[in-house]
Amino acid sequence: MNAAFPQNLNVRTMRNNAGQNQSQFWEPIGITQSGGSRYESGRSMPKPVAALVRLVHQLGIDISKVNADKASMIRLLLSDQIDPEVLAALRKLAATAQALEQAAASDAPPPDSQSAAA
Structure with a gap:
């Protein structure tokens, strides 16, 4: 399995x-x-x-929302053919986007806004 x-x-x-x-x-x-x-x-x-x-x-x-263009990107991400530095940058970008979505859902200011206000 x-x-x-x-x-x-x-x-x-x-x-x-x-x-x-x-x-x-x-x-x-x-x-x-x-x-x-x-x-x-x-x-x-x-x-x-x-x-x-x-x-x-x-x-x-x-x-x-998965279409042919996005499917080709998914296949690339799942392959071993992507530069590790590019993959690390994409992971960081995804984590930031997820944090922004969570902040928006909770009506809290985005993480960068909190540090900028300090």
């Missing part, structure tokens, strides 16, 4: 923790409410569905 995509996902717990009903949880990955209900009740989940659940609900990827 691939450790990156465990097959023992407890999707009902994931959905309840997210505060979503079945339609809200399953629609972003193209699964009907009734299909999702069957997975939550113990029906075996195909590996591609489990991978989509992980991408969308554990990693926060909006798969509806």
Whole structure:
């Protein structure tokens, strides 16, 4: 079994923790409410569905925004063909963007604004 995509996902717990009903949880990955209900009740989940659940609900990827251009960038990031310094800079940029999103969600000033005001 691939450790990156465990097959023992407890999707009902994931959905309840997210505060979503079945339609809200399953629609972003193209699964009907009734299909999702069957997975939550113990029906075996195909590996591609489990991978989509992980991408969308554990990693926060909006798969509806993935297009051919973005897919080529994702493939490059996942390959060993990218300069380590470029990859480190991208990680730093991603961390900054995530901090700014969290600050905006909590109505707190961005991290740089706090240090600039001091």
